[in-house]
Amino acid sequence: MDSRLLTSAVTLRVNGTVHRLTLDNRSTLLDTLREDLDLTGAKKGCDHGQCGSCTVLVDGRRVNCCLLLTVACDGSEITTVEGLSDGWSLHPVQEAFLARDAFQCGYCTPGQVCSAVGALREMAEGRPSAVTVGTEPPSGAAEIRERMSGNLCRCAAYPNIVRAVGDAAERAAEWWERTP
Known part of the structure; x- marks a missing residue:
């Protein structure tokens, strides 16, 4: 099978920085944040949306990112715990x-x-x-x-x-x- 059918180009604005990525269509936002963007604040606790340790903000609303496919976030503003602080000043x-x-x-x-x-x-x-x-x-x-x-x-x-x-x-x- 053509591997291009299994991937998508996605643009995310994460903590104020634009990222253009080509990802497997099955990648969750949690895996993208942790594995592709090295943002490890969101944790993989249950991987079933039951514990909330993966909670981030997508367009200002909280989501369990272990359940959300990254391709569904194309064009979205994502804020992780790393992006809440303002420089050295905590949120x-x-x-x-x-x-x-x-x-x-x-x-x-x-x-x-x-x-x-x-x-x-x-x-x-x-x-x-x-x-x-x-x-x-x-x-x-x-x-x-x-x-x-x-x-x-x-x-x-x-x-x-x-x-x-x-x-x-x-x-x-x-x-x-x-x-x-």
């Missing part, structure tokens, strides 16, 4: 995770951080979750737990993760404009 969600000691082994942390950034964007846009009551603005620990429920932590750092996301939510107005 406010990263700062909150450090301040609240919201990690133990750290394996899930990149996915947790990207998911938190996406969740805070959803909250700022007024998108409801399963625990949002009526038209009330989303807030509080129950709301954060619901929105972060797709990210698992084997070390059970959940209380500190919820506190960190809450701290970042309180300061969101200060930093929202500079978030990818």
Whole structure:
């Protein structure tokens, strides 16, 4: 079979840098990030979309990139945990995770951080979750737990993760404009 039928040219903007790649049509975004672009922040935990350790932002929305084919992202803006900081200045969600000691082994942390950034964007846009009551603005620990429920932590750092996301939510107005 002609190998050209199994590959596609894809253009991705990852953390602000444009990448033109020719990839196997079956490559997941996770494998492309890790193997082709050497961005190893997103982790391969379960490879089934159940743990959230591979969470990144695609066009501002959080996705489990182990389930997403790279060819489906052609022309998209992708932000990984490596792209959240501004030079040597950490993103406010990263700062909150450090301040609240919201990690133990750290394996899930990149996915947790990207998911938190996406969740805070959803909250700022007024998108409801399963625990949002009526038209009330989303807030509080129950709301954060619901929105972060797709990210698992084997070390059970959940209380500190919820506190960190809450701290970042309180300061969101200060930093929202500079978030990818």
